[in-house]
Amino acid sequence: MKEPEPKSHALDAVLNGVRGISRRGFLALGTLAAVGCATSNQRARKLPDPVWEGVAPKPAVCPPVIPNKRGDMAFVLDRAAWTRGLPDRSNLNPMLPVRYITLHHDGMSPFLAKDQASAAARIELIRVSHRGHAWADIGYHFVVDRGGRVWEGRDLKWQGAHVKDHNEGNIGICCLGNFDEQSPSDEQLEAAERIVACLMDKYRVPVSRVRSHQEWQGARTACPGRSLQREFVQMRRNELSRLGVVDEGTARA
Numbered sequence: 090m091k092e093p094e095p096k097s098h099a100l101d102a103v104l105n106g107v108r109g110i111s112r113r114g115f116l117a118l119g120t121l122a123a124v125g126c127a128t129s130n131q132r133a134r135k136l137p138d139p140v141w142e143g144v145a146p147k148p149a150v151c152p153p154v155i156p157n158k159r160g161d162m163a164f165v166l167d168r169a170a171w172t173r174g175l176p177d178r179s180n181l182n183p184m185l186p187v188r189y190i191t192l193h194h195d196g197m198s199p200f201l202a203k204d205q206a207s208a209a210a211r212i213e214l215i216r217v218s219h220r221g222h223a224w225a226d227i228g229y230h231f232v233v234d235r236g237g238r239v240w241e242g243r244d245l246k247w248q249g250a251h252v253k254d255h256n257e258g259n260i261g262i263c264c265l266g267n268f269d270e271q272s273p274s275d276e277q278l279e280a281a282e283r284i285v286a287c288l289m290d291k292y293r294v295p296v297s298r299v300r301s302h303q304e305w306q307g308a309r310t311a312c313p314g315r316s317l318q319r320e321f322v323q324m325r326r327n328e329l330s331r332l333g334v335v336d337e338g339t340a341r342a
């Protein structure tokens with residue numbers, strides 16, 4: 090059975106009226122119904138209570154190579170750190186050569202916790218939700234938490250399930266939280282930039298093929314939420330563009 094595609098989001102209709110609010114002033118605006126990035130038709134779920142704890146250490150962008158299964162991405166926490174759940178291998182497609190990177194939010198209730206245990210529980214909640222849709226596994230390949238950690242999601246050897254009709258060769262990265270209702274933390278933005286930059290470099294994905302979910306034609310979604318979208322556009326225009334990763338298909342000699 091083919092794995093179903095993610096459904097589009099349903100938040101767009103309620104997103105007007107809070108434009109122009111600064112990132113720092115964006116927290117805790119309203120209480121929209123919880124809507125998962127890839128789980129639009131689900132009921133709101135009870136999420137772990139926020140826990141205010143210390144900030145995770147900040148690795149430098151593209152840390153030194155530490156030999157492991159991901160080579161230069163050794164800063165990524167193994168899947169075993171958050172779940173014992175196994176994918177349904179009968180319902181997975183092999184990953185095709187990587188051409189795109191796509192950023193998402195989880196789109197559920199606002200999430201302020203920075204500690205590892207709360208992040209792990211949130212990721213497991215997403216996985217269980219996606220499995221509940223008869224998907225093979227969590228749809229995203231990587232997850233970025235509010236404390237600045239990057240977690241392994243679906244193994245990159247498998248195609249993801251995160252952009253309807255556009256999952257082939259497309260790496261999915263999900264930032265925990267709902268960025269129509271809150272702002273990403275600085276640590277989360279730095280971690281998102283780090284994993285995107287490393288993936289761009291590793292798979293030679295030019296900035297022109299680094300997108301947010303809403304930027305895909307026909308996506309009909311507000312994902313990754315207004316505040317993260319704004320930060321992502323800046324990040325792409327500045328730091329990610331400066332990486333100089335060239336589209337080898339169109340590069341001139």
Ligand SMILES: [Zn+2]
Nearest residue numbers: 126193302312
């Ligand atoms: Zn999305």
